[in-house]
Amino acid sequence: MLTFFKAAYENLAQTGSLVESSSRLAARMTRIVNFNRPVHIVELGAGTGSITRHLLGQMKTGSRLTAFEINRQLFYKLSSLQQPQLVPVNDDVCRLQQYVCNASVDYVISGLPLANLALQTKEHILGAVRSVLKPGGFYIQFQYSLNDRPLLRRMFPLVQLGFEPINIPPAFIYYARK
Numbered sequence: 001m002l003t004f005f006k007a008a009y010e011n012l013a014q015t016g017s018l019v020e021s022s023s024r025l026a027a028r029m030t031r032i033v034n035f036n037r038p039v040h041i042v043e044l045g046a047g048t049g050s051i052t053r054h055l056l057g058q059m060k061t062g063s064r065l066t067a068f069e070i071n072r073q074l075f076y077k078l079s080s081l082q083q084p085q086l087v088p089v090n091d092d093v094c095r096l097q098q099y100v101c102n103a104s105v106d107y108v109i110s111g112l113p114l115a116n117l118a119l120q121t122k123e124h125i126l127g128a129v130r131s132v133l134k135p136g137g138f139y140i141q142f143q144y145s146l147n148d149r150p151l152l153r154r155m156f157p158l159v160q161l162g163f164e165p166i167n168i169p170p171a172f173i174y175y176a177r178k
């Protein structure tokens, strides 16, 4: 918690929040994930791993979780999870396609602060997300407002909305299907 707060104090635009997501938000984001089979999940903006831990706890043998985190201190904490299924990546998600093959991912789960990114950057990231997802795969993103709902609707054929009040601050969740 202190590590994340310190990162937020130094660069709030990059972290997008002062504290990590609640376990309730992690649970609501991942409720559509089918954990009964091996899956390849990519996490964008994993922070210290509040959603990562939730995913790892349910993933079957043969599954893989590739988790991107740009901040070095947060990445260090994330890497300490040391689970065989976890592949932590200390890089900008703008380079997603350098690490992940097209049409190879079942779910992309994201805590990226979309509202703080330039439109061009968002379009680039969402385009890359669409490319790496398998047909029928899901992009699941939380946001504290509905700012980017029109953008997601433009880039994905189907977008459903969820809401989790038990989080600081309460958050909307987009479930976008490729």
Ligand SMILES: C[S@@+](CC[C@H](N)C(=O)[O-])C[C@H]1O[C@@H](n2cnc3c(N)ncnc32)[C@H](O)[C@@H]1O
Pocket: 014, 015, 016, 017, 019, 020, 021, 044, 045, 046, 047, 048, 049, 050, 051, 068, 069, 070, 071, 074, 091, 092, 093, 094, 110, 111, 112, 113
């Ligand atoms: C709102 S926090 C979410 C952290 C964690 N997933 C959670 O839910 O508690 C956003 C995270 O995205 C990371 N981030 C922001 N821009 C990024 C980028 N371009 N590439 C990779 N990570 C990024 C931040 O460092 C921060 O850890």
